[in-house]
Amino acid sequence: MCRKFLSLLVIFIFLSACRDEKSDTSVNQVKGDMEALSFYDEGLLPKDFEDCKNAKCPKIRVNYLKFREDREAALAMNRYNEKNLIKIFDNAEETTENKSVKAAVEEFIKDYQNFKKDFPNSAIGYEVEISQSVLSQTKDLLVLETDFYIFTGGAHGYGAKRFANFDVASGELLDHEDLFSNLDAFRNYAEKEFRKKYKIPEGENINAKGFFFENDTFALPENIAVTKNRVILVYNRYEAASYAEGELKLSFPKNKVSEWLNY
Structure with missing residues (x-):
C-alpha cells in the first residue's frame, strides 16, 4: 500500500513539473534596467468572434505582443503598442474610439459584413494579417517590429512595417528627437547614404530618379529602429516612392x- 502511494506521488510530481515547463514556454523575458520584462503572444482568429460563428467573416490572422503588467513601464508599453495597432484599422491621427485591438477587429468584421449585405454578389473579401516581434533589446531600449497587411477592396491591399522604440525604464514610446542627440547631422548622413545607394549625384534633385520627397527635400522615414548593432531606416510604400517600388x-x-x- 505504501509502495503504491509513493508511485502515485512520483507520477503526480512528474506531471506537475511537465505542466509548469509547458506554461513557461509561452512567456518570454526581456532584460531591462533592474528587472526582467515578461511578454507573451496574443492571437486573434475568426473563431474568437461571435459575429463569425453564424456569418461569413474576413480573413483574420492577428498576432501581437503584450507585456505582463507587473511594472509601470510594461503598462505604458502596452498602452502605446495597442494604440499603434489600432491605427492599422483606423488611420485617423486622433484618438480612436476603439479601446482594444479586439474591438478594432470586431469593427473590421462588421464593416465587411455590412459590405456583403450591400453587395452580396461581390467576390471581394477583406483580409488583415498582423505579426509582431521584439527586433532588439538592450538594458535601455526595446524595439518592436510590426508587419501587417490589410485589404478592404481596390486594386491591392496595403502592407507595411512599423518600428516602435521604447525606453525600458519608463516604457515611453520614443520619437526621432528622443533617439538622436543631433537629428540634423544624422539626416545629412542618411541623405548621403541614400544618394549613394540609389545613384543620385550630390547637387542633383533628390527626386531625379522618380522618388517623391515633399518639396524636393530629403526626409527621414517614419520608421527608424535603433538596434543593438545597427540603425535601420524603412520607407514604406508611398512614403518616398510608388507602390511598385x-x-x-x-x-x-x-x-x-x-x-x-x-541610445
Missing part, C-alpha cells in the same frame, strides 16, 4: 552614427 531600406552600423545617438 516597394519598401526602401537603409541600414547603418551603429558605430558609424553613434556620435548622434542618445
Whole structure:
C-alpha cells in the first residue's frame, strides 16, 4: 500500500513539473534596467468572434505582443503598442474610439459584413494579417517590429512595417528627437547614404530618379529602429516612392552614427 502511494506521488510530481515547463514556454523575458520584462503572444482568429460563428467573416490572422503588467513601464508599453495597432484599422491621427485591438477587429468584421449585405454578389473579401516581434533589446531600449497587411477592396491591399522604440525604464514610446542627440547631422548622413545607394549625384534633385520627397527635400522615414548593432531606416510604400517600388531600406552600423545617438 505504501509502495503504491509513493508511485502515485512520483507520477503526480512528474506531471506537475511537465505542466509548469509547458506554461513557461509561452512567456518570454526581456532584460531591462533592474528587472526582467515578461511578454507573451496574443492571437486573434475568426473563431474568437461571435459575429463569425453564424456569418461569413474576413480573413483574420492577428498576432501581437503584450507585456505582463507587473511594472509601470510594461503598462505604458502596452498602452502605446495597442494604440499603434489600432491605427492599422483606423488611420485617423486622433484618438480612436476603439479601446482594444479586439474591438478594432470586431469593427473590421462588421464593416465587411455590412459590405456583403450591400453587395452580396461581390467576390471581394477583406483580409488583415498582423505579426509582431521584439527586433532588439538592450538594458535601455526595446524595439518592436510590426508587419501587417490589410485589404478592404481596390486594386491591392496595403502592407507595411512599423518600428516602435521604447525606453525600458519608463516604457515611453520614443520619437526621432528622443533617439538622436543631433537629428540634423544624422539626416545629412542618411541623405548621403541614400544618394549613394540609389545613384543620385550630390547637387542633383533628390527626386531625379522618380522618388517623391515633399518639396524636393530629403526626409527621414517614419520608421527608424535603433538596434543593438545597427540603425535601420524603412520607407514604406508611398512614403518616398510608388507602390511598385516597394519598401526602401537603409541600414547603418551603429558605430558609424553613434556620435548622434542618445541610445
